[in-house]
Amino acid sequence: MDGLSFEIGKGEIFGLLGPNGAGKTTTLLMAMGVLKPDAGSITLEGIGSPDLAQVRARIGHAPQTLALYGDLTGEENMMFFGKLQGLSGKRLKERTDWCLEFVGLAERRRDRVKRYSGGMQRRLNLAVSMVHDPQLMLLDEPTAGVDPQSRNAIYENVVSLKNRGRSILYTTHYMEEAQRLCDRVGIMDSGRLLALNTVPHLVSLHGGKSVVTAVWPDREDRIETDDPVREFNRFKSDPSLIGLRVDKPTLEQVFLNLTGRRLRD
Amino acid sequence: MKSILAICRKDLRLLVRDKAGFFFTFFFPLLIAIFFGTIFSGEGHSPRSIAVCLVDEDKSDGSERFAGQLEKAVEFRVLRTGRGEARELVRTGKRTAFLILLPGFGNAQKRAFWGEPPEVELGVDPARRAESGMIEGVLMKYASERFQDAFSDPARVHEDVGNNLKEIRTSKTIPRSDKIRFERFLGALDRFALTAPSRTAGEPVQPDSLKSRFQPIAVRRVDVGVVRIGPKNAFEFTFPQGIVWGLLGCTAGFGISLITERRRGTLLRLRSAPMERWQILAGKASACFCATLAMSFVLLFVAIVVFRVRPHSYSLLVLSLLSSGFAFTGIMMLMAVLGKTEQSGAGIGWAVNLVFAMIGGGMIPLFVMPPWMAQVSHLSPVKWAILGIEGAIWRGFSFHEMIVPCAILIGIGIVFFAAGAKLFKWEN
Numbered sequence: 001m002d003g004l005s006f007e008i009g010k011g012e013i014f015g016l017l018g019p020n021g022a023g024k025t026t027t028l029l030m031a032m033g034v035l036k037p038d039a040g041s042i043t044l045e046g047i048g049s050p051d052l053a054q055v056r057a058r059i060g061h062a063p064q065t066l067a068l069y070g071d072l073t074g075e076e077n078m079m080f081f082g083k084l085q086g087l088s089g090k091r092l093k094e095r096t097d098w099c100l101e102f103v104g105l106a107e108r109r110r111d112r113v114k115r116y117s118g119g120m121q122r123r124l125n126l127a128v129s130m131v132h133d134p135q136l137m138l139l140d141e142p143t144a145g146v147d148p149q150s151r152n153a154i155y156e157n158v159v160s161l162k163n164r165g166r167s168i169l170y171t172t173h174y175m176e177e178a179q180r181l182c183d184r185v186g187i188m189d190s191g192r193l194l195a196l197n198t199v200p201h202l203v204s205l206h207g208g209k210s211v212v213t214a215v216w217p218d219r220e221d222r223i224e225t226d227d228p229v230r231e232f233n234r235f236k237s238d239p240s241l242i243g244l245r246v247d248k249p250t251l252e253q254v255f256l257n258l259t260g261r262r263l264r265d
Numbered sequence: 266m267k268s269i270l271a272i273c274r275k276d277l278r279l280l281v282r283d284k285a286g287f288f289f290t291f292f293f294p295l296l297i298a299i300f301f302g303t304i305f306s307g308e309g310h311s312p313r314s315i316a317v318c319l320v321d322e323d324k325s326d327g328s329e330r331f332a333g334q335l336e337k338a339v340e341f342r343v344l345r346t347g348r349g350e351a352r353e354l355v356r357t358g359k360r361t362a363f364l365i366l367l368p369g370f371g372n373a374q375k376r377a378f379w380g381e382p383p384e385v386e387l388g389v390d391p392a393r394r395a396e397s398g399m400i401e402g403v404l405m406k407y408a409s410e411r412f413q414d415a416f417s418d419p420a421r422v423h424e425d426v427g428n429n430l431k432e433i434r435t436s437k438t439i440p441r442s443d444k445i446r447f448e449r450f451l452g453a454l455d456r457f458a459l460t461a462p463s464r465t466a467g468e469p470v471q472p473d474s475l476k477s478r479f480q481p482i483a484v485r486r487v488d489v490g491v492v493r494i495g496p497k498n499a500f501e502f503t504f505p506q507g508i509v510w511g512l513l514g515c516t517a518g519f520g521i522s523l524i525t526e527r528r529r530g531t532l533l534r535l536r537s538a539p540m541e542r543w544q545i546l547a548g549k550a551s552a553c554f555c556a557t558l559a560m561s562f563v564l565l566f567v568a569i570v571v572f573r574v575r576p577h578s579y580s581l582l583v584l585s586l587l588s589s590g591f592a593f594t595g596i597m598m599l600m601a602v603l604g605k606t607e608q609s610g611a612g613i614g615w616a617v618n619l620v621f622a623m624i625g626g627g628m629i630p631l632f633v634m635p636p637w638m639a640q641v642s643h644l645s646p647v648k649w650a651i652l653g654i655e656g657a658i659w660r661g662f663s664f665h666e667m668i669v670p671c672a673i674l675i676g677i678g679i680v681f682f683a684a685g686a687k688l689f690k691w692e693n
Contacts, residue, residue: 032537053539061537065530069275071282076275083271084538112282128534 001037001191008136008167013158015182016171017251022193023170025064028138031169032061044136057085060134064141066121067128070114072160074105074124077113078131083133103157126157137161137168143177155181175204175251186217187255194258198201201253206257207249215243267542272548276522279388280556288406289514291560295640296568297364298500298507302572305499315396316342319481325371327383331407332366340403341503360397362389364404379439379447383408422458426451495632496659500572502630504564509627509647510588512593513618517611519553519599524610528692536691546598546686553597557590563626576658581667588674592646597676598685604635605690621645631655649673 001023008014015102016024029035031042033050041049048055060255068077078096087095100106104125105116113121123143126142139158143151158181162168172178178185181198187197195202214221228246235244256262280286321328336343344360350361353563365386373383385404389397433439433447466684496502526532535545565582568574576582603617604610622628624638625647642648654669656662 029533034536036534053541056537057539061534063530063533065533067530067534069279069531071279072275078280080271080275081534081538084268084535084540086267086539088267255567 001030003039004149004193006186006193006196009164010135010167010168011165012184013162013168013170013182015151015185016188017173017178018171018188019173020247021190022173022188024173025140026187026191027135027188028061028140028171031136032056032059032140042115057132058135060132060137061131062126062129062137062139062142064144068113068124069123071112072110073110074100074116074127077124079129081128082131087132095131095133099106099131102130102160103127104153108226109164117147119146119148119153122146122150123153128156130161135167137166139170141171143171143172143174147236157210175255179251185251187251187258188244189255189259195254202251203249204256206254208253208257209245210249212244213245213247213262214238214241215245216240217242267510268538268544272535272639273551274402274544276519276549276552277555279522280518282558286518290511290518290556291563293514294507294509294511294560295564297510298366298504298564299572300502301482301506302498302503305503313339314340314342315362315400316344316360317400317446318346318354318360319343320346320348320351320363320365323366323368323370327371327374328366329374331374331383331634334407334410335404336406338403340399352388355390360648360650360681361393362387362400364388364400376432379429379433403425419458420664423455425459426455432602441443445509455588470497489602497575498573500574502632503656504572504574504653505658506630508561508589508654509622509625509650510656511648512557512589513627513647515553515557516597516600517562517591517614517618518595519556519594520603520614520634521607521610523549523601523689524604526606527530527692529607541689543686550594550682554594557585557593561586561590574658577661578650581664582657584667584671585650585657587648587672588653588671588678591675591680592650592676592681595681595683595685596646598689599681600685602685602688602690621647624648646674646677649677671692 004023004027006014014237016022016027018024026035030037031050032054033042033052036051043048044055044058046115047058050056050059054103062135069080072080077094078099079092082092097106100109103126105120105127106118108116113124116124122142122145129137129139142158143154153235158168158170170177170182182199184196184198185202187194187202195206197205209226210237212225212231214223214224214230217240223231228248232244232246235241245247252262280290317335318614319332322333332345335341335347345352346354346363348363348365351360351365353362354360363386365388367384367386367472369381370383370385373381385395387400387404389400430448430451433444433451436444439447440660499687523532526535532545534543565576565586569576600610600614600617603613622645624641626634626642627647629638631639631648631651650671653662653667653674654658656670
């Protein structure tokens with residue numbers, strides 16, 4: 001990591017966007033207290049470093065790999081990790097029930113996890129991370145390798161958590177996810193934070209101009225412009241036009257402009 | 266403490282649900298103990314009797330009577346066969362020897378002091394001289410008994426003397442001078458039998474009184490309980506070996522499970538919980554220790570209830586099992602650092618385990634090891650585990666004698682666990 005510094009507000013979804021190897025997971029491991037930074041510090045809510053057990057108790061972590069026990073049921077996984085977080089008795093039961101209901105796995109709670117689909121395992125992975133009702137959630141590519149239906153379910157879960165006041169650090173290399181979910185996005189590459197802002201600001205600052213593409217039977221014109229509406233209106237009166245498209249800049253374009261390469265290179 | 270117990274319970278639950286792991290932890294050691302115990306126990310009969318084939322080629326009343334004596338003899342396990350089959354069974358090592366009562370055996374038995382004696386053909390491998398000598402001695406014993414029985418009854422002596430004299434008188438091969446000597450001797454014997462005095466003055470003459478006159482030596486047997494220095498049955502040394510195989514299975518299984526946790530990311534999740542690293546390892550070690558104890562007690566229960574293994578000291582047995590479980594829990598921790606993947610960990614771990622078992626008495630019982638191998642076995646924790654368990658079962662260890670293997674095992678556990686915990690790679 002190289003000079004990484006950012007803050008996450010209460011009830012905010014903060015995205016870390018970058019290709020594989022950018023340092024997203026390493027950042028999460030440091031935020032979780034598993035790795036220690038060479039220099040600098042990480043502080044949660046002014047109560048201290050995640051090196052301390054009582055601070056880690058306020059953090060929930062959904063690792064990129066499916067960190068679950070396949071030979072235990074979904075409920076047993078929840079109960080086990082809940083106990084490690086210090087829950088017991090009625091509180092543990094309530095939280096287990098709530099989390100399983102939250103991710104839509106209540107009916108499959110007594111099935112062994114190895115019989116779950118990939119999407120269900122992903123959702124359980126998320127549920128386990130919030131069994132102790134943490135203030136900060138560290139979600140490391142929580143939709144990796146899941147079907148669109150489960151992905152949408154996870155998106156809804158994440159938004160719901162935000163609405164409940166939870167702070168979320170969300171890593172992804174899918175720009176669509178970052179654009180859809182994140183209040184602010186930090187773009188990372190090679191251990192450095194290249195840019196940090198809301199998605200519209202990132203796009204306007206680093207995405208370049210919009211492109212208006214007009215298509216005639218014998219030719220195609222591409223015009224870069226700061227005012228795509230004006231250009232659009234100019235072309236649309238031409239009766240020989242057979243196609244007209246406006247491409248606004250995206251995070252993909254932002255990343256390309258910042259690093260000189262595409263996000264998934 | 267709650268976290269440690271939670272990890273321990275979780276690992277034991279996973280062990281029970283993993284069919285292959287459960288089999289190799291509990292049933293495989295049991296099968297080893299029973300299988301080798303049965304083999305070393307032989308066919309279920311006393312190993313102190315000699316297996317022989319018996320062929321009666323005379324087929325007379327006398328030969329049949331003698332064959333019956335041999336069949337009842339405790340020294341022999343007799344199988345009645347024909348000559349060809351008897352030879353084949355001895356040649357292939359299925360029987361130690363064959364005995365053939367040759368034609369004329371019955372007639373020869375009736376004669377006393379003259380003519381050829383009853384003849385028995387003994388077939389035995391020349392290398393088995395000790396058994397051959399034993400068989401000849403046993404044959405002489407029962408032949409002598411017949412002779413004694415024949416003289417136990419004066420009326421029977423009188424009848425036999427009459428029959429012998431009749432044959433001698435009509436014999437054309439015995440010279441006249443010898444016939445006269447036999448007439449005198451047998452006549453005197455007949456008279457002696459009828460008027461034999463008691464051995465002790467004043468005692469009446471008993472019908473059996475002549476028997477002792479023809480007894481070359483009187484042996485008085487006194488039973489003296491010998492202090493046993495070996496196992497009373499084969500299961501007393503195969504079950505300790507089985508337990509050690511179970512310990513090795515637990516060691517490998519839990520060691521590999523740590524590697525699996527690291528690879529699958531559950532270890533990372535455990536580390537993100539509000540607990541220290543040592544608590545994670547303590548939870549895993551507790552599960553391994555509990556599994557070793559459960560496996561040991563299951564095997565011992567079967568050994569005691571089904572195979573009549575009778576431990577010399579139950580308290581020392583518990584002490585040795587606790588020490589062994591502790592040692593192998595420590596070894597488990599070191600196993601977890603041997604491989605980066607489950608495959609390499611399992612390969613290296615079992616290779617180490619096999620060496621421990623080979624030199625430590627897991628394959629060859631300690632008490633049959635040659636001296637040099639017994640010296641080498643000191644390097645293996647398997648040896649100390651087996652020695653401790655055997656010490657409590659059949660070696661008759663005192664508490665002081667038990668301290669040595671137990672202390673060594675506890676030392677091994679501490680050193681191996683500390684080294685493993687130090688070298689363990691937490692990151693994938």
